Amino acid sequence: MTMQKIMQPITTYLRPTDTLEDAARVMLETQMDMLPVGDAQGKWVGVFSHRELYRMILDKLPVTTAIESYMNTDIMMALLDLICDTSGDRGEPGRVISQVRAHMILDKSDQGNRQLDRGAQKQSPQAQYDWGHILSLDKAVIQLIDLAKKAARRNTAVMIRGESGTGKELFAQAIHNASPRASRPFVTINCASVPEHLLEAEFFGYETGAFTGADRAGRIGKLELAHGGTLFLDEIGDMAMHLQAKLLRVIEGKEFFRIGGTKSIQTDVRIISATNAPLEELMLQRRFREELYYRLDVVTFTLPPLRMRGNDTLMLADAFIKQLNPILDTSITGIDETVQKLFAQYDWPGNIRQLRNVIERGMIMAEHGLISVTDLPEEMIKQADERDCKLLVQSAKKNELERALRETNGNKAKAARMLGISRSGFYEKLKKYQ
Ligand SMILES: Nc1ncnc2c1ncn2[C@@H]1O[C@H](COP(=O)(O)OP(=O)(O)OP(=O)(O)O)[C@@H](O)[C@H]1O
Numbered sequence: 001m002t003m004q005k006i007m008q009p010i011t012t013y014l015r016p017t018d019t020l021e022d023a024a025r026v027m028l029e030t031q032m033d034m035l036p037v038g039d040a041q042g043k044w045v046g047v048f049s050h051r052e053l054y055r056m057i058l059d060k061l062p063v064t065t066a067i068e069s070y071m072n073t074d075i076m077m078a079l080l081d082l083i084c085d086t087s088g089d090r091g092e093p094g095r096v097i098s099q100v101r102a103h104m105i106l107d108k109s110d111q112g113n114r115q116l117d118r119g120a121q122k123q124s125p126q127a128q129y130d131w132g133h134i135l136s137l138d139k140a141v142i143q144l145i146d147l148a149k150k151a152a153r154r155n156t157a158v159m160i161r162g163e164s165g166t167g168k169e170l171f172a173q174a175i176h177n178a179s180p181r182a183s184r185p186f187v188t189i190n191c192a193s194v195p196e197h198l199l200e201a202e203f204f205g206y207e208t209g210a211f212t213g214a215d216r217a218g219r220i221g222k223l224e225l226a227h228g229g230t231l232f233l234d235e236i237g238d239m240a241m242h243l244q245a246k247l248l249r250v251i252e253g254k255e256f257f258r259i260g261g262t263k264s265i266q267t268d269v270r271i272i273s274a275t276n277a278p279l280e281e282l283m284l285q286r287r288f289r290e291e292l293y294y295r296l297d298v299v300t301f302t303l304p305p306l307r308m309r310g311n312d313t314l315m316l317a318d319a320f321i322k323q324l325n326p327i328l329d330t331s332i333t334g335i336d337e338t339v340q341k342l343f344a345q346y347d348w349p350g351n352i353r354q355l356r357n358v359i360e361r362g363m364i365m366a367e368h369g370l371i372s373v374t375d376l377p378e379e380m381i382k383q384a385d386e387r388d389c390k391l392l393v394q395s396a397k398k399n400e401l402e403r404a405l406r407e408t409n410g411n412k413a414k415a416a417r418m419l420g421i422s423r424s425g426f427y428e429k430l431k432k433y434q
Pocket residue numbers: 001002003133134135136162163164165166167168169170171234274276352353356
């Protein structure tokens with residue numbers, strides 16, 4: 001989910017009359033786990049999540065079946081369900097909060113104009129980000145931006161490497177927006193999230209009647225949609241070998257056929273690819289084609305992980321707080337000293353995306369003033385607790401217990417309630433933090 005998506009009311013929602021195929025496509029395009037369903041007046045009447053999608057598939061319903069009788073009409077339960085699901089294993093509650101918030105602000109001003117409906121293939125998707133969105137004080141990143149500005153002017157293929165959440169897509173969009181193709185489409189294909197058997201249709205499109213259950217009118221693929229613009233191939237390392245061969249043929253010959261089609265189609269796209277996969281290793285294992293690699297890897301950028309970007313963590317935390325205060329309706333002034341120290345020592349496996357989610361969650365928890373350790377996700381505190389920050393976390397926890405006791409005049413039951421924990425949990429903490 002991009003920052004843009006949480007800052008604007010979103011226009012993507014389903015109608016009860018939408019089909020299983022419509023829903024699957026919109027979910028793929030938006031990468032949302034759950035979408036609101038709105039009626040003709042834009043009123044929320046339900047939600048449709050992956051769970052309902054799988055249920056329809058397992059029930060072997062034709063793709064033309066309307067989602068109406070499968071959508072979940074218990075909206076609040078569905079939201080809570082999703083929050084619990086996601087804050088468990090995937091550990092990114094902030095991301096869900098963003099999604100939920102985004103969904104709650106349906107764009108009422110333009111109910112009929114959903115971004116991705118049956119007409120999606122006729123619209124040209126645009127890139128939202130430019131250089132001004134890439135914030136960094138880090139020398140290496142600043143140098144990469146300079147290099148990217150130069151590369152943007154040419155038509156050369158660019159490959160962006162780096163861990164998840166380091167800003168690869170942000171860079172790709174900024175390059176497109178600074179290129180002579182800026183006014184043309186920026187089209188993304190996520191090679192990891194589209195199932196292998198659908199990826200080919202996603203790329204090349206298909207002709208009328210190419211599949212059972214396919215749209216009568218056929219569908220154009222993303223290669224055609226991106227004509228004149230940029231095709232962003234995210235997670236390129238996950239592309240199947242046979243598709244890699246087909247892509248290579250398109251790059252070399254600049255033409256292709258729709259699935260089931262006989263007419264060759266010309267295309268002119270600039271390719272930007274991104275990956276966190278060890279492509280060199282994949283080539284040795286014959287899971288990535290060398291010829292394709294050399295076609296895609298004309299200019300390479302490797303974005304450093306957040307833990308190697310020095311002061312960026314605190315600067316970004318501050319910037320996110322400023323951006324999010326008006327959206328979340330909070331008045332957070334910053335992060336306290338303990339959190340600053342903890343941030344500096346933390347590994348940030350999810351990089352900038354994780355930082356933004358942690359900040360957003362912290363802002364929702366704290367509401368005003370400074371974000372403190374107790375507003376951070378449990379997982380993060382646990383990790384810090386096990387490492388060098390143990391003392392820091394302990395003193396913050398101790399302060400919190402002391403404050404609760406002070407404010408309740410030493411009444412432990414009240415103090416436990418105030419902190420939202422059980423009485424036994426409170427005693428346990430008292431013992432742990434002395
Ligand atoms: N330098 C930056 N300044 C401000 N925001 C950033 C920066 N880099 C990344 N972000 C934000 O972090 C989030 C993740 O960025 P992005 O999606 O570009 O990462 P990615 O490397 O493509 O991730 P993935 O590999 O998981 O797809 C986005 O919300 C993006 O706006």
